[in-house]
Amino acid sequence: MDGYIGIIVIVAIAAVLAVGGLFLLFRPKAKDLPPVQAPPEPPAPVITEPGTTAGLGEEDGGTTTTLPPPVEELVKAPPIEVPPPSAGRMVRLRGRLARSQNVLGRGLLELLSRDRLDDDVWDEIEEILITADVGVAPTRAMVEDLRTKVKVLGSRTPDEVRRLLREELLAQVAPDLDRTLHTAPTGERPAVVLVVGVNGTGKTTTSGKLARVLVGDGRTVVLGAADTFRAAATDQLQTWGDRVGASVVRGPEGGDPASVAFDAVARGIEDKADTVIIDTAGRLHTKTGLMDELGKVKRVIEKRAAVDEVLLVLDATTGQNGMRQAQVFAEVVNVTGIALTKLDGTAKGGIVISVQRELGVPVKLVGLGEGPDDLAPFDPEVFVDALIGD
Numbered sequence: 001m002d003g004y005i006g007i008i009v010i011v012a013i014a015a016v017l018a019v020g021g022l023f024l025l026f027r028p029k030a031k032d033l034p035p036v037q038a039p040p041e042p043p044a045p046v047i048t049e050p051g052t053t054a055g056l057g058e059e060d061g062g063t064t065t066t067l068p069p070p071v072e073e074l075v076k077a078p079p080i081e082v083p084p085p086s087a088g089r090m091v092r093l094r095g096r097l098a099r100s101q102n103v104l105g106r107g108l109l110e111l112l113s114r115d116r117l118d119d120d121v122w123d124e125i126e127e128i129l130i131t132a133d134v135g136v137a138p139t140r141a142m143v144e145d146l147r148t149k150v151k152v153l154g155s156r157t158p159d160e161v162r163r164l165l166r167e168e169l170l171a172q173v174a175p176d177l178d179r180t181l182h183t184a185p186t187g188e189r190p191a192v193v194l195v196v197g198v199n200g201t202g203k204t205t206t207s208g209k210l211a212r213v214l215v216g217d218g219r220t221v222v223l224g225a226a227d228t229f230r231a232a233a234t235d236q237l238q239t240w241g242d243r244v245g246a247s248v249v250r251g252p253e254g255g256d257p258a259s260v261a262f263d264a265v266a267r268g269i270e271d272k273a274d275t276v277i278i279d280t281a282g283r284l285h286t287k288t289g290l291m292d293e294l295g296k297v298k299r300v301i302e303k304r305a306a307v308d309e310v311l312l313v314l315d316a317t318t319g320q321n322g323m324r325q326a327q328v329f330a331e332v333v334n335v336t337g338i339a340l341t342k343l344d345g346t347a348k349g350g351i352v353i354s355v356q357r358e359l360g361v362p363v364k365l366v367g368l369g370e371g372p373d374d375l376a377p378f379d380p381e382v383f384v385d386a387l388i389g390d
């Protein structure tokens with residue numbers, strides 16, 4: 001019996017030892033335990049209200065709000081500007097054509113004044129014209145004309161050379177083209193000006209400057225911010241409008257340009273405005289895309305009023321590349337006038353000649369600087385006189 005009890009005790013001890021060993025072997029180790037997460041700290045209670053400043057309080061370590069005294073500030077609207085009338089603007093700005101004058105005007109005068117005009121000199125004349133973006137066909141025509149006239153003249157006085165060049169340049173700039181900007185209302189409805197062109201050419205700026213030109217000439221204007229693609233363009237236009245007291249109709253960013261254009265024209269009719277200027281987006285994605293977008297804008301406007309002027313904005317510094325873009329626009333919409341911007345920053349004033357010839361549309365406005373009143377109705381005589389100098 002004692003033997004049985006001894007065996008039972010031994011077996012029990014062995015069992016206890018075995019269970020303890022297994023526990024030690026398989027107990028969860030520290031690294032297997034899920035990490036202990038500290039309870040999140042409650043967010044600091046910062047309360048800001050319009051016109052208040054959330055700052056560090058002295059007693060509570062920065063969790064209080066300092067409310068300034070409830071003083072109501074009177075925000076004064078900026079005064080509405082009265083821009084100068086457009087007449088004579090190009091005369092005032094003709095000095096801005098200095099770069100074209102130095103290269104094109106002076107260069108040609110100097111060469112044509114030489115005693116001997118051999119083939120090399122005529123080549124140089126041709127090169128100047130091409131470099132100034134006059135275009136190949138007009139350059140050939142000019143050189144041929146000048147050669148004939150120089151032969152007829154024989155010896156030339158400086159005055160004769162100047163007169164000869166003036167006549168020739170003027171003929172190329174086509175002074176007889178009708179450059180009337182159609183901005184006058186017809187009966188009860190305002191004139192509608194659609195501003196088109198590639199982004200960056202100065203389209204929005206030109207729309208704003210044109211509003212100033214018209215307000216300066218005594219008209220009332222509504223601006224339509226149909227370039228909904230770029231939010232900054234809308235704000236830019238708003239600023240232009242605010243400065244001269246012109247209402248600006250805007251839509252949501254990325255909204256339908258045609259709907260903004262429609263609303264702008266409706267507003268113009270309601271307000272009995274003289275002119276509605278609509279700034280459009282000029283993304284040159286595909287010709288069909290452009291055609292769809294501008295075509296729709298035009299169609300939708302025409303539900304309320306006719307489009308009197310389609311103004312194509314072209315950057316004079318972009319040369320032939322700009323010309324190609326202009327051609328795409330001209331194929332898509334019926335362009336009635338060109339606004340040639342940044343003529344002040346280029347020696348390529350000859351683009352006036354080539355763009356009119358290639359698009360068959362007159363230059364009606366020229367941008368001669370970044371100032372708000374640096375947009376002028378184009379005057380061929382003032383232009384040519386500025387090129388060859390007084």
Ligand SMILES: Nc1nc2c(ncn2[C@@H]2O[C@H](COP(=O)(O)OP(=O)(O)OP(=O)(O)O)[C@@H](O)[C@H]2O)c(=O)[nH]1
Pocket residue numbers: 198199200201202203204205206227230233281282340341342343344345366367368369370374
């Ligand atoms: N020097 C000079 N700068 C000009 C003239 N016209 C416009 N600019 C400048 O050209 C830049 C582009 O003008 P924007 O009006 O923003 O161009 P945009 O075509 O409307 O561009 P999006 O709004 O993107 O369509 C601006 O810095 C203008 O001040 C000009 O006649 N002369």
